[in-house]
Amino acid sequence: MRRFTRTLAAVALAVTAVAGTVGWASGGTQRAVTGPPPGSSSWRADGVLGRELPDPARTDPEQVRAFFSGLSASEQQELLERHPLVVGNLDGVPLELRYHANARALRASHDPRHARLAAPGRRILAFDPRGRGQVAEVFGDLRSARHVSVVVPGSDIDAGTFDRRVDVYGTPAGMAKSLYAETGPGNAVIAWAGYTTPVGVGLDAATGGLAEAGAGRLTRFTEGLAADGLPSPVVFCHSYGSVVCGLAASDLGATDLVVLGSPGMRADDVAGLRTGARVWAAKDDTDWIDDVPHMRVAGLGHGADPADEAFGAHRVPAQDAKGHTGYFAPGTDSLRAFAAIAEGDSR
Template sequence: ELAQRHPSVVGNLDGAPVQLRYRANRLAVQKDPRYARLAEPGRQIIAFDPRGRGTVAEVYGDLLTARHVSVVVPGSDIDAGTYDRERDPYGTPAGMATSLRAATGGRTAVVAWAGYTTPVGVGLDAATGELAEAGAARLARFTTGLTAAGVGTPALFCHSYGSVVCGLAAHEAAASDIVVFGSPGMRAGSVAALRTDARVWAAKDPSDWISKVPNVEFLGLGHGPDPAAEGFGARRVPARTAHGHTGYFAPGTDSLRAFATIATGGDVR
């Protein structure tokens, strides 16, 4: 009854039953013509908020029966209107989620989580932690809400500014693994400073422009050391055949193969 009367509340209520959230968000989406595509049959929307630029999270696979679960956390320029865009698909949470699920042979359920307000471009918002702090609180609630609803502890795959979000959420989020790629930093000096029991992984391909971003944090600007640097302490993910800042989930890349291994509980040597 509450889902019927207040779909926007129940659809975003972390810890509520998964199927109930799907039903509530289907009703909420149908009320907003801008996002009619999200109401198409078969889509499983587990979070939706049309206010401002909009936030959304979509599930691929069955969260309640899958042995392994992953959550994709995106970086800048992602919102409810762009999270599943056709252009540059492997730079979107929807494209990364579908690619990861395919690479595991459908053995995982994957959430494309565009659940926070991301920076636009590479300006001041991207260089500071304010949006990441707000996003981290949301991510922690979302992941602990999944486990409260009977979903397995997820692996987090965090792209670009999304890795700042994951770094700030690490000590509170429910996560088996935290995988960062194309990261400007995690606002932590080392894996130990993240205060998490999750396995922490990092990938950076040789052609990623993020390497040109200074890995410093001073007076609130910058996000600290490079997680892919040896001294940080993260487990390394091979990314020799990935290309650019958004190519880590491209089919056939060594990074995607490694991500699939991590997503299914394996180890990468």
């Protein structure tokens, strides 16, 4: 009976959208930020080194790494000072240069949403001020880490809410910091808010457009980690972020893919993700996501529930988690399980 009710709800949602009477939607439609980093036009036109700089739109992360490895320290510094937003956001650029470039860009920002991000000591691996703003931050020493995790958030996350002080464990910074604290030495965790997320509950959250744009950005980001010689990551995907991860799964190069509070991954089962990574799923009994129809009808919805046994994912215990954003809360069984997966100790 419950499944029949959900089917009716999904059909009603699709009919409403097709009819153009989307009164149920409370979120504004977002325009995805895509393409090369801001400032790329000036970068391409710059002849300061007496040679052509790699085109951010056409050069893959491994080629970017090779280019920067052939530069002297003074040449690298010159490019950082002239083009901090390109150097800070270009996957394949050495970590240390990106940290310095983004710190410089944040100090130059006059947007009050960025003030906390500019605090000394933060390791900001990406900072793109376009749109609502995109950020990636590292917790731990990424260069020496034996295990690397990436946290991909869901809706309502941007530069202003990346590390908000309410509902902390629903933010990428809060989730990543908690996971880092739970893991042992030799681990690093990246909070990656590198795509345009949906706002509220609306068409963006019910459809895959923003996830498709985000999947391409996430794939390139993990390619950049690989180009810099870092270990293959464990990727944790919360809520709408699991839609992003589902679409990117086959190209992430991840050892493990962990979804929590997922509305679906746009796949019928683990085989449909076409990934060699182990796939894990967590959903607690009080998570409202359980009331979302796990179907796809007329382009709406994200498909099967990864936490259902039929999907084929390993189930992560989540009895202690509360609500949609409690999975990374300290002391929970889900956080302990996440830490074991991050450290490669899970069975």
